[in-house]
Amino acid sequence: MHGSIINLLKRFVQTQYDHSTWLRLVELSGLSSADFEMNEVYPDAHMYALVGQAALMTGIPAERLQEKFGEFLVPDLMLVYKRYVQPGWDTLAMIENTEEAMHGAVRRDAPGTRPPTLHVTRLTDKELEVRYESERRMGALAVGIIRGLAVYFDEADEIEVEPLTRENEEQVIIRVRRR
Template identity: 35%
Template sequence: MKGIVFTEFLEMVEEGFGYEMVDKILLESDLPSKGIYSAVGTYSHHEMVTLVVSLHKNTEVPISELLEAFGEYLFNSLIKAYGHIFHDVNDAFGMLSTIESYIHVQVRKLYPDAELPTFSIEKPNDKQLIMYYTSERSMGDLAVGLINGCLKHFNEEADLIKENLNESGSEVKFVITKK
């Protein structure tokens, strides 16, 4: 997992819970990286799981809620960092439809070692988008936050239903219906 994901996570924790909490979760988690992340480095995604579990234990906020909130935060950070690669997308469905065919393809060009999920997309009608997520990292809750971040970015309101298609959460279906 790329360092930018970790640096943004720690920044969100600092903004939401203060620097002491960042210090606490880093000290409590026995991390191979020792909590020193460079934006372009690559680290095990298990470190992210460890940090989120530690934050959950210290704040009593459910893990799914923490990951969703982080997804929204991360979406804005990614747009700031990589906004220049987007062109011709004017709405949320436009952007969500191109994650697999364009956005993550560009990410892969920048970072050949990026660990990215796979999405397949169906668009039954103008109001609805169905996304099938596959990733051995099982980060469907993070995807919920990223999708919500995308909807907010375009000032759009939609209902988002998440359905795990297997026990491990490596396959997830999202149904997004515009209001």
Template identity: 55%
Template structure:
């Protein structure tokens, strides 16, 4: 897992709760005193352990936390990759082009990151079908990112996001429609 995701998880926890909650989660996850660097790739188990502990502490499911984290990540992701984003794109355009812009860049610069493979099919001007494939089984994060993109583009009230398979599988299908 790319360190940036773990750093943003830390910020999310500190923003939604407080710093002591983050410190407690690190301890409960067996990562006491751990610090994360945005240039380093860490074992996926670090994120899983932290999210599992956060779920236990908050009463939310791990999937719900993945979705919330995905929404939270979007402004930072968009800032990091702004050079790759066409300023005329909106939510569905961004989804359609993510695999061939941002994910391609990540794979080229950081092959060890292995972002999910997204097969996105534009069904109509107002619909896309996303097939998410990743051994990480974090489709909830992808669902959250889609919702976060809709908010980022001021379309949250017009974008419906529907996972059509379980969001915790290796293969997750997500239907997105603009009303």
């Protein structure tokens, strides 16, 4: 997992709770340090431990925490990748172009990272099917990011996001529809 994502998780925990909660979460996760370098790549097990422990601490299921974290990530992701976003894109266009524009940039610019693969199919002018593929099994994070994009593009009331398969599988099918 890229250090930038873990650092954003840290900020998410600090924003939702406080810094002492982050420190306790790291300690209970069995990690040796609460500090992660932004450009380092860490074992995925670090993220699993943090999210799993956060679920235990809060009583919120891990998938729901991932969704909330995904929603939280969007403003930062849009800031980092704004040069790849075309004027006039909306939520659906952003999703359609994420694999090529953003994930392609991550693969080129940050060797060793493995963003999920997104296969996006336009079903109608108002509906997409997103097939998330990753051995990380964090489809709930993708669902949260899609919901966060709808908020970012001021379309939260118009966009419906529905996972059609379990969110913790290597392949997750997500339907995104404009009402």
